[in-house]
Every structure is written in structure tokens, then in C-alpha cells.
Amino acid sequence: MCAFGAECDMREKDLPPVLLVKALEEADSEGRLIPIADRIAASREAKRNVASGAPQGALLAARAQALLPRIVGRHSIISTVLALVGGSPWVRWLLIALACVAGLGVSALDGTQRINILSFPLLGLVLWNLAMYAAIAIGALRNSPGARSKRRWLSGLLAYIGVGQALRIVARSRAFDASLSEALGRFTRQWYEAAKPLLVRRASRLLHLCAAAVGIGLIAGLYLRGIAFDYRAGWDSTFLEPPQVRALLSVLYEPASMLTGITLPDTAHLANIRWRNGNGESAARWIHLLAATVAVFIVGPRLVMALVATLVITRLSLRSPVPPDLARYYRTVFPASGEGARAVVHVVPYAYEPQPNTLARLQTLLTTDHGEPVVVEVQPLVRYGDEEAWLATLRTRGGALPDFLVLLTTLAATPENENHGTLIAELRDWLAVASARTQLLVVVDEGPYARRMSSQGGAGTRVEERRCAWREFISARGVNARLADLSA
Numbered sequence: 001m002c003a004f005g006a007e008c009d010m011r012e013k014d015l016p017p018v019l020l021v022k023a024l025e026e027a028d029s030e031g032r033l034i035p036i037a038d039r040i041a042a043s044r045e046a047k048r049n050v051a052s053g054a055p056q057g058a059l060l061a062a063r064a065q066a067l068l069p070r071i072v073g074r075h076s077i078i079s080t081v082l083a084l085v086g087g088s089p090w091v092r093w094l095l096i097a098l099a100c101v102a103g104l105g106v107s108a109l110d111g112t113q114r115i116n117i118l119s120f121p122l123l124g125l126v127l128w129n130l131a132m133y134a135a136i137a138i139g140a141l142r143n144s145p146g147a148r149s150k151r152r153w154l155s156g157l158l159a160y161i162g163v164g165q166a167l168r169i170v171a172r173s174r175a176f177d178a179s180l181s182e183a184l185g186r187f188t189r190q191w192y193e194a195a196k197p198l199l200v201r202r203a204s205r206l207l208h209l210c211a212a213a214v215g216i217g218l219i220a221g222l223y224l225r226g227i228a229f230d231y232r233a234g235w236d237s238t239f240l241e242p243p244q245v246r247a248l249l250s251v252l253y254e255p256a257s258m259l260t261g262i263t264l265p266d267t268a269h270l271a272n273i274r275w276r277n278g279n280g281e282s283a284a285r286w287i288h289l290l291a292a293t294v295a296v297f298i299v300g301p302r303l304v305m306a307l308v309a310t311l312v313i314t315r316l317s318l319r320s321p322v323p324p325d326l327a328r329y330y331r332t333v334f335p336a337s338g339e340g341a342r343a344v345v346h347v348v349p350y351a352y353e354p355q356p357n358t359l360a361r362l363q364t365l366l367t368t369d370h371g372e373p374v375v376v377e378v379q380p381l382v383r384y385g386d387e388e389a390w391l392a393t394l395r396t397r398g399g400a401l402p403d404f405l406v407l408l409t410t411l412a413a414t415p416e417n418e419n420h421g422t423l424i425a426e427l428r429d430w431l432a433v434a435s436a437r438t439q440l441l442v443v444v445d446e447g448p449y450a451r452r453m454s455s456q457g458g459a460g461t462r463v464e465e466r467r468c469a470w471r472e473f474i475s476a477r478g479v480n481a482r483l484a485d486l487s488a
Helices: 012-026 036-049 056-074 077-086 089-107 120-142 145-151 153-175 178-228 242-260 267-272 284-318 326-333 356-370 387-396 417-434 447-453 459-475
Strands: 114-116 232-234 343-349 374-378 404-410 439-445 480-484
Touching (some): 012 056, 012 077, 012 178, 012 326, 036 374, 056 077, 056 326, 077 153, 077 178, 089 178, 120 178, 120 284, 178 284, 232 284, 242 267, 343 356, 356 404, 356 439, 356 480, 387 417, 404 417, 417 439, 417 459, 439 459, 447 459, 459 480
Parallel strands (some): 404 439, 439 480
């Protein structure tokens, strides 16, 4: 039982993305697979988009959906794993079609134009299905985990096939990315444990549908044989005589006789259609009885059980049970302290390689300016001449945009229209369309230039002149500027 009770139930389709993101975050404390800023931005987006008072499972699902496109875009193997654990509908239909073909084969098993009314292939199928019904009924009456486990071992095997294939693919990916492989392996195992009741019931329904398909194929084969060829019906036996055959047929065919209205022949008639006494009789009556018997003992019950399984599957898919540790995970990504509401800042160094202490100073500066803690994520350095390529990547990569996009440069550089000016203007115009809430800020680090000028005469004047040049340059493009010594 989930620690959140009913609030922690969620729809089946929402559970895999949540468990996937959870596994990736737990295996990636440094934010390499999912950047920390993206996680916080997704929490903020989920809180904005989900109605107040919604179940906690809905918040987790909305957050996972916000993160999933960027994750899949970076690691294509994730979409493959998700598809495998979700199951392939075409495989289910293929198995049902093969079962139907097997039924057609059973109808022509003897390869002759004679139909044995004792029909041992048919009798075997009926007895097998009756034995399965008895096992299911006994297991339901006992209602013990052991009984259910024994009864569903084949269903459990079918349910594990997709997950097992996903685990093999994940294991092979370890050579390329060990942390991603570990996270995907953890996700696959957690998903299987959480979804096992639902997967087993789906596999059980598939087995019922395959059994019904065998019966339908058998019925179709019987009528095709009757239409295409002149089939004769009769019987023969080493041990049975007409009275014993009449008693056996009354058990095997009586339900079909009641359903179709076709009466069963008496002992004398059975003696006349014995193969040793003649050439049997027209098989039409017996084809109808055989088909009705298959419908009564195989097709009908199996379809009813498949329908019952579908109702249970529908209920479970709407309120799928979740792992107990999802409660702890929820508190991590939506903390009571409001951590999920912290501002997200992407820092883009431009033609300037900041030192670690510079970035720490910048975070302190932004926190002070913003009035509350911020999460800073440093983006790759953009060099002179790479502006257009970087802008193209930024426009196409997708994902949540930050609250602040900081272009970090140095006072040691002279502001140039074709470089700094073009980059600032294009960022400004793109953000105005892509994300009106994202603020663009240009931060100029005075430290390197001030230190270089400190040994020269008139250093203060020259530094102030450069400051004024940068302020005017940035303000002219309608963007906020922040000049500070970040190396102090």
C-alpha cells in the first residue's frame, strides 16, 4: 500500500514516465543526465499546470511529462526501453492469429475425408480446457498467494518477456554509459514489480483469447472441410461398442444438441455408421455438433473470462498501485519548504572562461538581487565565431526554459556590434517569442580587467570608462545589465 493512500494511485500510462524520471534522478545526483535546473523548472511547471488540490500522483505525472521530451532527445535508448516495457500490440495479435491457424490445423489433423465422431483431437481440447477451468476455480476458492502463483506461472512468464528484453538491451548499453544503464535497469525492475498484477492479468487475457482463437480456427476448419469436400462421419473402436459410444456421445455432445436442436442418434443408428459396417453417413449433422461443442466448452467460456479480465485490467489501469517509496520521492521533488519554487538560472559564458570562485560569487550576487535562493546551471562556453551555431542549437533543443538566462562576459573585452551586439539582440528577440517569462541579463565581470589595470596609471578612470561603454552598449538593446567584480 502506498504511503499516500488513494492519493498516490495513478493511471497506468502515467506510471512508467514517473518511475523512469525517478530512477534517472536517483542515479544522477550530479545532474548529468537530467540537469538540476531542469528538474526544478519541471516542478514549477507542474505546480502551475496542475489544479490546486489535485492528487499528488497527478503532480508527479505532470512533472515527468515535462522532463521526458528532453531526456528522450538526449538518450534515444530510453524510448526503446519505454516501448518494450509497455508491450507490443502486434505481438499479441500475432499470437492470436497463430492460435487460429493452429485450430485450422487441428480440424484437418487426420488428413482424410472422414470425420471421427469420437473426434479424439476435439475430445482432448475439451478435456484440457475443462481441466484449466477446474484449476482456475479451485485457485479462486482457495484464494491463497501460493495457489495464484502456481496458476499464473505461464501468465507471469509472458508478462516478463517484454521486461526481460528491455533488461538485456539495458545491460548492453552499460559499455556506453554506466550511470544511464544503471538507472534504466532500476526503472525496468521497479516498473515490473509495480505493474506485475496488471501485466499478469493482461497475459492471462491473452491466453484466454488464444484458446478461444484455437476453437474458432477449429470451427472454421470444420465448415471449410464440409463445404469443399464430401466428408463422411462415422466411428470405430477396439474397446467400445455402440451402447458405450452412445453414453460417451451423450456427455460430449448433449450441450451442443440442446443448443442446436439436433438430436443424437440411437444405438442402432450408431451401429450402422460404424466404419467396419459401412461408409458412415453425411458429416453435416456432426460438423454442426462438433462446432457447437467447441463453442460451448472452449470459445464461449474463454471469451467470458477474457471479458472479466478486461474489466479488471481497466480498473487497474485507471488506479494502478505504485511503489511505496514514491512517497519519499514526492517529498524530494515537491518539498514542503517550497524548494521547487526556486528560480532557475542558466549562465552562458561568452568568450570568457570563468573560474569556479567566479561562478560561486555570481550565484551569491544573483541570490541577493533576486531576494531568494536560485539554482545556477552553467552552460558550455560560447566562443567568438560560434554564436550562430549556438543559437541554432538553443532554438531546437526544446525543454523548459529557465527563469533567467545570463550572458556572462568580461570587462576586459571591448563590446562589438557584430559579436556581442548581434548575440544579445538575437537572444532578446528569441526569448520574447519562446518564453516571455524568461528574463535576459548580461553580467559583466569587472575583476580581470580591474586587476590588469591596477598596475597602470589612471586605472580607476579607464575602468570607469569601460564600465560606461558596456552599460550604454547593453542598455541600447533594451536588456538589463549587471556589472560586478566576481573575482573578489
